[in-house]
Amino acid sequence: MTDVILAGIGQTEVGEHWGIALRDLALTAIRQAQADSGGLEPGALFVGNMLAPNLSNQAHLGVLLADHCGLRGIEAVTVEAAGASGGAALRQGYLAIKSGLVDVALVVGVEKFTDQVGAGVDAAVATTSDSDFEAVQGLTATGQAALLMRRYLHEFHVPAGGLAGFPLVAHANGAGNPNAMFRKAIKPEVYSKAEMLSDPVNLFDAAPHADGAAAVILTRADLLPKEFSHPLIKIAASTVSTDTLALHDRHDPLGFWAARESVEAALHKAGIALEQVNFFEYHDAFSLYAALSLEAAGFAARGEGWKLAEDGSIALKGRIPCATLGGLKARGFPGGATGVYQAVEAALQLRGVAGSCQVAGATFGLIQSLGGPASTSVVHILEKIG
C-alpha cells in the first residue's frame, strides 16, 4: 500500500490574535507548509475547525480558505468533530492520499476564538456536547471535566494537588516552543493557589482557548520534489473511534473507551508495541483528560495515570514524554486546529528540530485528538523512515 508522507508543516503562534482574521491565520500556516514541502501544489484541502459558524458567523470554510489562499478551484471541505476536528481533518487527508485519488493533500486546522468573548464562547463550546440533555442543564465543557475529575479523585483516592504535574510539565515544555501561548515554567504554588473554574477543576487544570492555525502537506514519496531535504516521515497509522456523545450515557465514564480503542487499533496498524512509542501528544484540554488518556492508551493502570505526572515519567527525559512542546495547556488550545498542531509538533520531533524540547532519537510519535470527553478520539502514529 502507498505510504502517506508528511511533506510540509506550518503553524502560527498560538494566542489572542485580535488583529488577525480566521482566513489570514490559515493563510500564514498554509504558505509555510507549502514552502516547507518544497512547493507542492495541493489538489485537495481539508479544513479542521470546530466553531467558526458560531463564533465568527462563518461556515463554508473549505471554499473560503481555498479561495483566500491561492488555491481557488480545488476540492475543499470542512471536517468537524469538536476538539478532534484537526485530527479528523488529518484523517481525511490521509485517506485521500492512501486511496490514490489525491496526489497532494493540504490539511489546515484553524480556530478563531477571539471573535467573541464571555458567555457566548462557553455557549458555543457547549454545542459540542448533547444540547438537549447536557447543555440545556447549563453544563459546560469545563463542567464535564469537573464531573469526571471529582469522580476520579473520589474513586481512586487521589491526594489534593495530585494532578498538578500535568500543567507543570506542560508549562516547562512550553517554555521551549516559540509558537506556544505560554512560554514560562510555573511553580507548584501557582497551581495550588489557582482560582477554581468548576470545582475541582482550577485555572491550571484547563487549557486556554486561543486562536491559531496549523497546516500539513501530505503526499506520496514518489511525488516529493527532488530537492526535498527533510527526514522522511510517514503516517504509520490513522484511526478514529467514537463513544457516546453524552457523558451520562456511559457505563464507565472514567474509562475513555474511544481513546483506548483508537490507540489499540493504531498500534496494531503500525505494527508496533506501546513501548516503542517515543513520545505521546495527548489532548490535555484538562489535566484529568491527560491522566485518563495515559490510562486508556495503556501507559498506566486504571486510576494511576496521575502518578506519571507526579514521578516525572511524562517529562522530556522521562519514560514517555508527553506534551513535548507544551501540549494544549501551554501551547494553547486552538479548538479544531489542535490536532494539526500535534502533527506539526510530532514532525518537528521526528525531524530532530524541536530545540530544547527535543526527545532524543525519536522514531515513533503517537498523537491523539479528542472531541469532548473522548466522545471522539482520532489517533495518528507518525514514523521517521529515513
Place this chain on the structure above:
Amino acid sequence: MEIPRHWRLKQQRYGLVGEVCPHCDYKIFPPRDVCPNCGDEAKTLYTFSGKGEVFSFTTIYEAPTGFDHAAPYTVAIVKLDEGPMVTAQLTDLGDQPIEIGMPVEMVTRKMRNDGDERGVIVYGYKFRPAVVAA
C-alpha cells in the same frame, strides 16, 4: 429561541419519560428507540420514579449564555434508581453539603430564559436532596 425543540421534549423535561426495552427490560433515558444494552428496538414508554443518587457534581461559575443570571449553580450526574444516569442541576440545597452517593429526587424548575428576546422560559427537571417523611 428554539421553541419547537423544547416543546417536543416536554415529556422528558416535565415527566422524566424514557423507555423500557421489551426484549431485555433495560430502562432507557433519554429515549433513543434503540436499546443501548441489547441493540433491539425499544419504543415502550416508561416513566421514571425521579429517585436517584449523586454520581458526581460540580459548580459552574462561568455560565454560558442563558444561564449567566443563575451562576453559580450546581450540576450533577444523577444515577437514577432504575439504572440510567442523567445530567441535571441540583436545587433546594440550602446549606446542605453535597456528597457523592447522596439521595436526590426530581423536581420541576425554571432552567433558562431566552435573554428577553420573547420572554420564553424553559422549564424542566432538576434534582433536590431527597425529602424524607418525618
